[in-house]
Amino acid sequence: MSVSLDQLKAPELLYKSLAAKLVLGMPFKDLATVDSIILRELPPVDDADARLALKRLIDISMGVITPLSEQLTKPLPNAMALVNLKELSTGAYKLLPEGTRLVVSVRGDEAYEELEILKDIDATMLLHNIPFDEENIGRVHAARRLFEYLSENSLDFPVIHHIQFPNGTHRDDLVINAGTNAGALLVDGLGDGILLEAPDQDFDFLRNTSFNLLQGCRMRNTKTEYVSCPSCGRTLFDLQEISAQIREKTSHLPGVSIAIMGCIVNGPGEMADADFGYVGGAPGKIDLYVGKTVVKRGIAMEHATDALIQLIKDHGRWVDPPAEE
Ligand code: SF4
Incomplete structure (x- = not known):
């Protein structure tokens, strides 16, 4: 600088x-x-x-x-x-x-x-x-x-x-x-x-x-990496709104990558090498993935972001956001 x-x-x-x-x-x-x-x-x-x-x-x-x-x-x-x-x-x-x-x-x-x-x-x-x-x-x-x-x-x-x-x-x-x-x-x-x-x-x-x-450029991760699909007619939730919610709570995790995908038809296959996946499983329901493996199915939408955070914690990848001095 x-x-x-x-x-x-x-x-x-x-x-x-x-x-x-x-x-x-x-x-x-x-x-x-x-x-x-x-x-x-x-x-x-x-x-x-x-x-x-x-x-x-x-x-x-x-x-x-x-x-x-x-x-x-x-x-x-x-x-x-x-x-x-x-x-x-x-x-x-x-x-x-x-x-x-x-x-x-x-x-x-x-x-x-x-x-x-x-x-x-x-x-x-x-x-x-x-x-x-x-x-x-x-x-x-x-x-x-x-x-x-x-x-x-x-x-x-x-x-x-x-x-x-x-x-x-x-x-x-x-x-x-x-x-x-x-x-x-x-x-x-x-x-x-x-x-x-x-x-x-x-x-x-x-x-x-x-x-x-x-x-x-994959040179230095200073914040959470997100992958998401472009959304289409199959998308099962408001991708932009949910992405913003997830980003707000998880953007302080350098080295962690999270995929947010609109449906299970193509979502899991297109999550690249994300560590965790948040994927629309059915209307109003979310499936969570660790890597390419589904670990929780059919979570009610309103609880899915918290469940994702808990999943990140369970895998030892969570740190609390830095507190203001
Ligand atoms: S992952 Fe599903 S919702 Fe997202 S673009 Fe692909 S087919 Fe559409």
Whole structure:
């Protein structure tokens, strides 16, 4: 996630936005916490509060990435320096304190000779990024070319898909663009993460979009996975209403997948590999499944959601929703 200096003025809000759990105001990381942040500008060296907020993030192993010039002028201990290939070729990064980790921004459409320098450095990760207004070559093609180069040269740096959206980008366009560019590569196993920057977009929206994309690409489950049928003339209940009810009560179970299917004719066969199934068995009646095995039949509709929750509990997959501090 991209973080601004303003957000550091309210550290607890920032920690919450990053989905770090708070214990007595201190952040703790879990599965749904952002891994790294990028700060285009570091707080001044004498801004003790802002720098302490960053230190606390680094202490929980969150990566803090900042441009090389910032890390050279206002060094933040254990922050990572963001460099491009030109800064690598000039050797400017060698002025950094020894042991500073490097994050290298790469376009993917550079001449192979320019990429050669990657063989001589120990980068922590690469950010693949082509500015929107310079997309002479498709982002996906450039990325594939980069992955090919890395593979041919046995360079196994983690690669993060970094997309910077211009102000005014519609939310739907942002989601579709991220999905068709980064998502198309991630489902092919090309890439390790995503960094969406859009200064005029809500922070939570960007974080949720990023995690949704990772979950959709089967890379990181931060919430319950749902499978449901599209519904048809055979559907035995209001699929949207029941799905919303089930989601409301079970959306905090990362790693659990629940199928909600309208009928038993095709439902059980189309539940993919869901852990639990909620399937219309007869009008007003629900059958519950564990995997592909039916375990409860003919439950009255009004009790079926609670029965599903009990089933999840019986199989040791339930945790209580996190309490607000
Ligand atoms: S599972 Fe049943 S209700 Fe759902 S789309 Fe298939 S046939 Fe229709």
